Amino acid sequence: MKIFIRLIQSTFIIAALLLSSINSQAQTADEGAQLFNANCTSCHAINEKVVGPALKGAHKKYDEAWLLKWVKNSQALVKSGDAQAVKVYNDNNQSVMTSFTNFTDVQVKSLIAYIKAESEKPATATTASVAGSTTSSTMDATSSNEGLESKINWLIIIISVLLIMIIVLVFDILAKVGDIQGKPVIDWYGINGFLLLGFLVLGMGAATWEFIVHTPLTVNAQTPASEHGVIYDSMFNITLLLTGIVFIITEGLLFWYGFKYRSNAKRKALYYPDNHKLELIWTIIPAIVLTVLVVRGLKTWSSITDRAQAENAQKIEVYGYQFAWNARYAGTDNILGPHDFRKIGVVNALGVDPNNETAKDDIVTNELHFKVGQPVVLKFRAKDVIHSAYLPHFRVQMNVVPGLPTQFTFTPTVTTAQMRVLLGKPNFDYILLCNKICGSAHYRMKMKVVVDTQDEYNKWLGTQPKLASISTPSVSDTKTLAVK
Ligand SMILES: [Cu+2]
Numbered sequence: 001m002k003i004f005i006r007l008i009q010s011t012f013i014i015a016a017l018l019l020s021s022i023n024s025q026a027q028t029a030d031e032g033a034q035l036f037n038a039n040c041t042s043c044h045a046i047n048e049k050v051v052g053p054a055l056k057g058a059h060k061k062y063d064e065a066w067l068l069k070w071v072k073n074s075q076a077l078v079k080s081g082d083a084q085a086v087k088v089y090n091d092n093n094q095s096v097m098t099s100f101t102n103f104t105d106v107q108v109k110s111l112i113a114y115i116k117a118e119s120e121k122p123a124t125a126t127t128a129s130v131a132g133s134t135t136s137s138t139m140d141a142t143s144s145n146e147g148l149e150s151k152i153n154w155l156i157i158i159i160s161v162l163l164i165m166i167i168v169l170v171f172d173i174l175a176k177v178g179d180i181q182g183k184p185v186i187d188w189y190g191i192n193g194f195l196l197l198g199f200l201v202l203g204m205g206a207a208t209w210e211f212i213v214h215t216p217l218t219v220n221a222q223t224p225a226s227e228h229g230v231i232y233d234s235m236f237n238i239t240l241l242l243t244g245i246v247f248i249i250t251e252g253l254l255f256w257y258g259f260k261y262r263s264n265a266k267r268k269a270l271y272y273p274d275n276h277k278l279e280l281i282w283t284i285i286p287a288i289v290l291t292v293l294v295v296r297g298l299k300t301w302s303s304i305t306d307r308a309q310a311e312n313a314q315k316i317e318v319y320g321y322q323f324a325w326n327a328r329y330a331g332t333d334n335i336l337g338p339h340d341f342r343k344i345g346v347v348n349a350l351g352v353d354p355n356n357e358t359a360k361d362d363i364v365t366n367e368l369h370f371k372v373g374q375p376v377v378l379k380f381r382a383k384d385v386i387h388s389a390y391l392p393h394f395r396v397q398m399n400v401v402p403g404l405p406t407q408f409t410f411t412p413t414v415t416t417a418q419m420r421v422l423l424g425k426p427n428f429d430y431i432l433l434c435n436k437i438c439g440s441a442h443y444r445m446k447m448k449v450v451v452d453t454q455d456e457y458n459k460w461l462g463t464q465p466k467l468a469s470i471s472t473p474s475v476s477d478t479k480t481l482a483v484k
Contacts, residue, residue: 032114035107039100041444042324046118050323050441052097053088059116064109071108073099193262200255204248219392223422225414225430225451228304229395235300239293246286309409313375318368318432319350320400321383323441325432326350327368329461331361336379337467344383351383352467362467368432368449370412371457377409390435391449393419397435415451 036044043051062070066084069077074097077085100108171186178184215221224233261267317328317336328350330336337352337359344351352359370376380389380400387400389408398408420428434445452460 028110028113029117030114031107032110032112032117035103035111036114039098040111043097045441046115048440051095053092055115056119059112059119064112067112068105068108071111072101072103075099189263193259196255196258196262200252200259204251222393223414223419224393224395225412225419226394226396227411227413228300229393229410229413231300231304232395235293235297242289242293304410305408309375310377310407313377313409314371315377315379316368317350317379317381318389318400319381319383320387320389320434320445321349322385322439323434323444325366325368325389325434325445325447327365327447328352328467329363329365329464331363331466333358333361337362339381341383354467359467363461363464364467365464366447368447369457369460370449370451371454372412372415372451375409375411377407380406380408385438386436387434387438387445388436390433391430392433393430393449399436412451415453415456419451 040055041050044053044055046054046056048054058067062084066077066082070085074085074089076099078089103111174185178186220233220236224230315330315334315336319326319328326349328336335358337356339350339352341351343353348354350364352362352364354360378389378396378398380398382400382402384402386402388397389400390397394410394412396408396410398406400406414422416428416430419430420426430449430451432447432449434442436442438445450460
């Protein structure tokens, strides 16, 4: 016993020492985390390849001076003929990493600190470890973990089997005693009856609790921020109310009768095969109610998706790809320039024809801004696999399918500033999420959505660069452009 206590004590001391050493590095790593999340996650993760390689162990693979140069301008390093740079570039099919020339040395160093801190976190069994970068110390940690796990698992299995054997034996003995006495020792029917009652009370209680405590935390409990959202919410609430009442009545009766009419030596079961009147009643009433719900739903859906509405609405393209979103605004001519998947390259990420006049004033952004009270039609386009654009606060969801344009027209009614006041959350932002598991970094597919007043909107759009000014095709882009 004493040995155990010592062991536990020393483990705590070692853990405390480790934590304190991590703490001193934490601050720079924190800054690095912010920079990393804002600038690198669209292409990098620590433990998996995204667009660029996994960065686990990059702080060991390269020295600091090299990393400073690389992050600030990797292409310059490649062109200078640096052997390491040329190798990574070629190993990654010559994809071009964004340059971060405006980063300071301190910032890049904080990024390196972040990569170091993340790399040294013990790898879990599911994350792919990258060949050559897994250090021997983390390997030891994982293998001893596994050893511990398997020992515990075996112990649990053996104990469980023994327990089950003992329980079976006890019941066997009790049944034999019952046989001798001519009357069962355990009243199983009674126990089952009370279990059914307990299940009813516990289940209904838990469901009610869950409903009361967690519903207010969901987006659906918040005021919808779009015109059609009000109708949507009313349909949702009516359906929930009706099905909720039916659920409580039917489940209540089911378990209550299971308890009330549990087997009893004094009572004989009644043979009651069918009753046409009952069958008719409980078929016709739900059929009518469901018809009303479905017809209202269909009518609402066809009015929400009415194509005529899109005519007067502002067109914005929403472009989804593994694993991020872009928005494209039509610019002064109010026409979204044509696109072609064959033109998609590293710089021309959206495959918009850079030579087309209507495309030159298009504006590509990482945020989605709407004007309050102004109908907007989102034109969805996917680059690679099926995504789903979900704007929960606006009650908008539409699949985003490669090669199949989809759209959704709606009118935002509450500005971001108003919603912040309404919710009492000064940092609140609307969001667009991917709602379809589309790959390993699906969770990263989020885009900030802002509802502006006209003035705020104009001010924001004015600061965004036009497509023509950023879309100078790179080497790999001209290659893709040539394939016509
Ligand atoms: Cu997705």
